Amino acid sequence: MAENETILTAEGLKQLEEELEVYKTVKRKEVAGRIKQAIDFGDISENSEYDDAKDEQAFIETRIIALEKMLGNVKVIRDVKETDVVTLGAKVLLRDVEFDDEEEYYIVGSVEADPDTNKISNESPVGRAVLGKSKGSIVNVSAPSGFVQYQILDIS
Template sequence: MAEQRYPMTAEGKQKLEQELEDLKLKKRPEIIERIKIARSFGDLSENSEYSSAKDEQSVVESRISEIKTMLQYADVVDVSQVDANEVAVGKTVTFQEADEDPETYQIVGAAESDPLHGKISNESPIAQSLLGQKVGAEVEIMTPGGSFMVTITAVNN
């Protein structure tokens, strides 16, 4: 079975590497120390500090595993290999719906998506509709809330 690939920008990969380092070198040791301290309180069956620390340890270990997998199967995009006017992962696209203000988003891998900061996942309905299109193209974007037409006005690296 082929492994899932994780498209991401070089910046997104670097952020994941930093998060992994922080989790392994700071967060994990802090939790281990909390578990040690909580164990010293005695009966573990009614020890809320111990339960809380173990729960947090589980979350941190899951995130470490998830990040390791994403980094192992990362596909770092090279926007220089794509036509300058073509929408691709790693590029910033500006589009406009008739009589509306233009919207600008960077299309990134799902792991680094942050819509509130203008970064949308390549798996989102908007990105899926825009990927491969070029400046000037009129594109129908299908979303769960309905469809709408936009014109791509700019694509930048």
């Protein structure tokens, strides 16, 4: 993996491109309008609206630069159709050996990770543990409370 490479699914790439477009075409104009309006209020030395708008402008410009940098060095991972081992882009059905709970995770790059939607990073403890393993394997994952054992039930 190249240094500073951004690993994304096709869906993740589309989302970042859309986010960048919104920042460039919508957010920039909105904040420019807020700055102009704040200047119209008069003395900007003690104008909180102006300060807030300038802070937001700085955030927007920083985010645009970060997104452009990420998108400038993207590696798109393909959706996995059928595989014998866990790879980036795979969906993995895991069973907690101790509690017999099942959970399905989608293994993605760190930029796209979203635990709320079961998208976990290849760099996360669970992601690292299952990468390269096959169906039926049992993996140990370090957790704050000790080790958790998962069995890989399915890979798709």
